[in-house]
Amino acid sequence: MSDVILKAENISKQYRLGTVGTGTLSHDLNRWWHQLRGKEDPYTKVGAVNDRSQKATEDYVWAIKDISFEVKRGEVLGIIGKNGAGKSTLLKILSRVTGPTTGSIKTRGRIASLLEVGTGFHPELTGRENVFLNGAILGMTKAEVNEKLEEIISFSGCEMYIDTPVKRYSSGMRVRLAFAVAAHLEPEILVIDEVLAVGDAEFQKKAIGKMQDISQGQGRTVLFVSHNMASVKSLCTRAIVLENGSSVFEGTTDESVSYYLSLGNDKGADYLRYFNKKEFNQLKFQLINFGVRARTKDYGAPLLRTDDLYFEINFINPKQKNLILSLRFKDEQGNFIFVTTSEKDFQLKEEAQLIHMCVPKSFFNQGVFFVDIQVTNGKKLLFRKKDAISFNIIQEQTALGRWMGKTPGALKPHFKWY
Numbered sequence: 001m002s003d004v005i006l007k008a009e010n011i012s013k014q015y016r017l018g019t020v021g022t023g024t025l026s027h028d029l030n031r032w033w034h035q036l037r038g039k040e041d042p043y044t045k046v047g048a049v050n051d052r053s054q055k056a057t058e059d060y061v062w063a064i065k066d067i068s069f070e071v072k073r074g075e076v077l078g079i080i081g082k083n084g085a086g087k088s089t090l091l092k093i094l095s096r097v098t099g100p101t102t103g104s105i106k107t108r109g110r111i112a113s114l115l116e117v118g119t120g121f122h123p124e125l126t127g128r129e130n131v132f133l134n135g136a137i138l139g140m141t142k143a144e145v146n147e148k149l150e151e152i153i154s155f156s157g158c159e160m161y162i163d164t165p166v167k168r169y170s171s172g173m174r175v176r177l178a179f180a181v182a183a184h185l186e187p188e189i190l191v192i193d194e195v196l197a198v199g200d201a202e203f204q205k206k207a208i209g210k211m212q213d214i215s216q217g218q219g220r221t222v223l224f225v226s227h228n229m230a231s232v233k234s235l236c237t238r239a240i241v242l243e244n245g246s247s248v249f250e251g252t253t254d255e256s257v258s259y260y261l262s263l264g265n266d267k268g269a270d271y272l273r274y275f276n277k278k279e280f281n282q283l284k285f286q287l288i289n290f291g292v293r294a295r296t297k298d299y300g301a302p303l304l305r306t307d308d309l310y311f312e313i314n315f316i317n318p319k320q321k322n323l324i325l326s327l328r329f330k331d332e333q334g335n336f337i338f339v340t341t342s343e344k345d346f347q348l349k350e351e352a353q354l355i356h357m358c359v360p361k362s363f364f365n366q367g368v369f370f371v372d373i374q375v376t377n378g379k380k381l382l383f384r385k386k387d388a389i390s391f392n393i394i395q396e397q398t399a400l401g402r403w404m405g406k407t408p409g410a411l412k413p414h415f416k417w418y
Contacts, residue, residue, distance in 0.1 A: 004108075005221050006071040006094070006189060011103035013063045013089050063089040064245045066103075071189075074219040076211065078232040078239035078253060080260050085242040087225045088193055091115055094223065095191050109188025112138055114178055123167035127158055127177050130166055134181045148184045155210070156180035157203070176203055183210050190214060191223045208235055229257050230333045261332045261368040272299045273388050283382060285323060288314035290373055292391050295358075304394050305366060305412065309359040313373070317353075320377070327357065328372040330387075331410040337369075343378070362414035365407060366395040 064086040071077050079087050092098050094105060095113035120137055121130045131152055135145035153162050156176040158169070166174060182190060190211070208231060214220045215237075226232055232239060232253060239256035241249040249259045272291035280286040293299045294307035303309065317323060325342040340357065370390045375383040 003072040003074075004070050005073045006108075006223075007106045008070075008094070009068050009104050009106075011067045011090065011093060011100050011105065012065050013086075013093060013098070014060055014101040015063050016060055062245050064093075064242070067242075067247045068103075069240060069247070069250065071221055071223065073188075073221055074215055075238060076215045076222040076224060076236045078236035078256065079223060079225045079242065080227075080229075080232060080239055080256060081242035086245040087242055088115065089245075090242070091191050091193055091223065091225060107189065110139055111189045111191060112182040112185060112187035113191040113193075114175075114182045115191070115193045121166050121174060121178065124165055126165055127156075127162040127169070128153075130177070131181050134178075135185055138185050138187060140185055145185070148186075152177075152180045152184045155184065155206070172200060172203070179207055179210075183207075183214060186218075187220070189221045189223065193225045194227060204231070211235055229261070233257060233333075257332065258367055271303075271389060271391055273385075275385070279385075280383070284317075284320040285375070285382075286316040287373070287375070287383070288316065290314075290385075290388050292371070292389055302394055303391055305364065306361050308361050309364075309391075311357040311359070311371070313355045313357075315353055315355055320382075322377055323382075324376050324378055325355065326374040326376065328374065330370045330372070332368045332370075334370070335410075337410045363411060364393045365409055365412035366393050367410065368392050369410070 067086075067090060069077075079090065081087050089098075091113065092115060093100050095111055095115065097113070097115065120134055122133060125133060128149075131149060132142065132145050135142075153159055156162075156173075156179075158173050158177050161169065161173065166177075169177070179192075182192075192211070211222050211224070212235065215222050222235075224232070224236060236253045238251070239253050240247050241256050241260045249256055251259075271293065272289060274289045275287045277286065290311075290313050291299050292303070292309055292311050294301060294303055295310055297303075297307070311327060313325060315325075326339060327341075328339045329337045331337055342355070342357070368390060369392075370387045372384065372386045373388045374381060
């Protein structure tokens with residue numbers, strides 16, 4: 001028997017733009033007339049790509065378009081992408097909250113979904129009553145819910161308020177109880193949207209641990225959407241990346257996260273920042289621009305691990321003395337890797353100058369990195385720009401037959417071995 005528990009084939013969802021319910025009667029009649037004659041829906045032949053930043057030029061948009069994938073029993077599939085990429089629409093279709101315009105979904109087993117804060121909760125009912133209500137929606141008997149009731153209440157951490165109407169709960173408390181219900185009523189497939197971001201740090205850690213137990217210990221399947229790449233990496237076994245309503249990448253979690261973070265970060269403009277003069281109105285110095293390039297290349301050219309990197313700062317220092325520049329390097333999760341300063345190398349001049357800081361080749365590992373720039377006088381922070389630039393390091397080609405996997409960590413220096 002196949003281990004595939006969920007299969008999506010060419011899933012697409014079309015929505016009409018503009019005010020809902022206005023001027024659609026003619027479209028509905030047109031659809032009905034085509035259906036009556038056994039013809040294809042005429043509006044599936046039109047529709048714009050789901051790019052929220054572009055001005056609408058058509059009446060219809062494809063929220064998601066031709067997405068296909070399979071999920072095996074016990075897998076944790078991450079679904080990542082920018083806001084508006086189609087992640088929540090896809091989960092709603094998989095949860096059968098809405099139907100696809102085209103395509104089909106085949107599942108084996110019960111699906112429990114946690115798509116928004118308090119989904120499926122009745123605000124006038126108590127927390128305890130909502131546990132039974134959610135259980136009934138999931139197809140559980142009262143006896144089955146009773147068996148898990150105390151465990152659900154204990155996990156949620158809402159024991160004091162369990163007999164209080166849910167409308168008086170905070171958003172975090174609703175998420176706690178909703179997740180506890182969805183996780184403990186033993187669905188074969190658990191679908192979770194970004195809701196865990198509402199919970200506190202303690203609950204997020206507990207929830208991720210529970211999802212790991214569900215997938216690894218109980219062999220159940222989890223579909224997980226999050227913008228927290230650290231959570232995706234720690235929890236998911238595989239991931240797909242959505243962009244503008246389409247699946248653009250599918251692979252291991254590390255590969256998918258790196259691909260997602262590199263979207264929009266492979267152009268020259270992201271390697272070079274020009275500062276606004278107004279940012280320095282109250283200061284006695286000015287930064288013109290800050291960028292990174294390979295020693296023998298122009299800005300925007302791909303950066304390989306085997307390239308010497310030049311970080312260049314165009315600086316005007318007319319009146320301020322004893323200024324120190326600092327660069328703070330971060331990985332793709334926003335964790336600080338190291339800080340370097342200009343303090344011991346040279347004194348800044350009083351005229352304009354181009355300052356260089358060189359990082360030798362074979363220092364960074366492949367991946368996306370972000371750099372904060374700071375200016376101090378040794379005692380006080382005068383200027384800071386977070387994520388001033390970002391850059392993507394590409395793995396150099398390796399000989400055929402050698403290990404091609406990505407090594408862990410943000411750095412991968414080459415030291416002398418003897």
